[in-house]
Amino acid sequence: MATRYIDRNGKQGLVEAPQLRAPLSPAPGSPTEDLLIERGLVGVRFGTREALSRRREHLFYAAVKQGGAMAAIAYIILFPTGWVEWTGFALFYVLNILGMSIAYHRYFTHKSFETSTPMRYALGALAQMGVYGSLKRWVADHRRHHALSDKPGDIHSPYYDGHGRALDGRKGLKHSHLGWAYDDCMTDMDVYGKGVVGDPVIEWSHKTRYLWFAVSLLLLPALWGYAIGGAGAVIGTVMVAGFLRMALALHAIAAVNSFGHRYGYKRFEGQGEARNNWFIALISLGEGWHNNHHAHPRSAFTRVGRFEVDMTGWVIVAMEKLGLIWNVKRPQFESRPQKR
Numbered sequence: 001m002a003t004r005y006i007d008r009n010g011k012q013g014l015v016e017a018p019q020l021r022a023p024l025s026p027a028p029g030s031p032t033e034d035l036l037i038e039r040g041l042v043g044v045r046f047g048t049r050e051a052l053s054r055r056r057e058h059l060f061y062a063a064v065k066q067g068g069a070m071a072a073i074a075y076i077i078l079f080p081t082g083w084v085e086w087t088g089f090a091l092f093y094v095l096n097i098l099g100m101s102i103a104y105h106r107y108f109t110h111k112s113f114e115t116s117t118p119m120r121y122a123l124g125a126l127a128q129m130g131v132y133g134s135l136k137r138w139v140a141d142h143r144r145h146h147a148l149s150d151k152p153g154d155i156h157s158p159y160y161d162g163h164g165r166a167l168d169g170r171k172g173l174k175h176s177h178l179g180w181a182y183d184d185c186m187t188d189m190d191v192y193g194k195g196v197v198g199d200p201v202i203e204w205s206h207k208t209r210y211l212w213f214a215v216s217l218l219l220l221p222a223l224w225g226y227a228i229g230g231a232g233a234v235i236g237t238v239m240v241a242g243f244l245r246m247a248l249a250l251h252a253i254a255a256v257n258s259f260g261h262r263y264g265y266k267r268f269e270g271q272g273e274a275r276n277n278w279f280i281a282l283i284s285l286g287e288g289w290h291n292n293h294h295a296h297p298r299s300a301f302t303r304v305g306r307f308e309v310d311m312t313g314w315v316i317v318a319m320e321k322l323g324l325i326w327n328v329k330r331p332q333f334e335s336r337p338q339k340r
């Protein structure tokens with residue numbers, strides 16, 4: 001049986017299934033290198049309209065968030081800020097990260113627990129308030145990341161670009177951090193989007209994502225500032241707990257994909273270059289135990305070692321105790337790849 005692929009020049013072709021099952025370890029210059037790269041690029045579409053619209057969307061986010069964060073830093077230097085602004089920063093930073101860790105990642109992508117329909121909508125809105133692009137695309141993109149971790153075809157590896165060309169050094173970090181959102185390589189939803197396309201909650205989240213962006217960036221921080229500090233605290237709180245918080249939360253999670261695939265230790269082998277990194281784990285509330293996660297992708301928790309604290313996991317346990325979620329998947333360490 002032959003499988004269709006589109007190569008990096010946009011040319012379509014067929015690859016025989018037995019060849020597709022060949023081990024993925026491209027040695028540069030080897031006679032099988034091209035085949036291995038093309039195998040990785042099955043499920044990637046090049047130069048589509050969607051790629052252009054994703055690029056525009058992320059440029060918009062970057063301009064608002066990075067530009068806003070710079071303005072926020074100037075504001076902090078020029079005007080006094082206090083506990084109203086910074087409690088707002090802490091609160092919305094945690095909610096922002098949880099939107100990414102619980103909603104985008106552990107629930108919608110990895111289905112590490114089950115929940116009710118109203119909770120699914122709440123998690124969909126929370127995900128989009130994290131502002132890491134469309135939930136629908138994110139789930140499919142992240143499936144591709146796990147399927148091809150640090151091999152050609154991985155959407156955001158520090159070792160390959162979107163066309164399967166080797167990367168290293170700062171170029172690799174830049175691509176894996178956020179650069180991938182600006183290239184012309186889109187995840188093929190026909191390959192990675194099963195159960196995502198047509199899911200009413202995911203489709204609703206995708207369509208309403210700019211609303212949740214505005215709620216997260218402006219409305220909630222403004223309400224917090226007004227409720228706690230009065231009208232005079234609104235601008236400062238939007239600056240600190242809106243713009244600055246959102247930019248920092250985005251980089252904290254993006255760091256899992258960039259630095260988290262290069263720096264840190266491997267508890268489990270055979271997981272690409274995914275690493276456990278305590279600093280990234282701290283700022284991403286547990287997502288930085290990324291080697292553990294790659295070894296146990298279905299698990300609702302990333303903690304394996306005693307000191308690998310997973311704060312997102314605490315929230316999941318609390319939600320389970322409150323009866324908001326159930327069938328929480330816990331890791332089966334024994335049946336997984338060998339510990340070092």
Ligand SMILES: [Zn+2]
Nearest residue numbers: 145257274290
């Ligand atoms: Zn990863």
Ligand SMILES: [Zn+2]
Nearest residue numbers: 105142146297
């Ligand atoms: Zn994952």
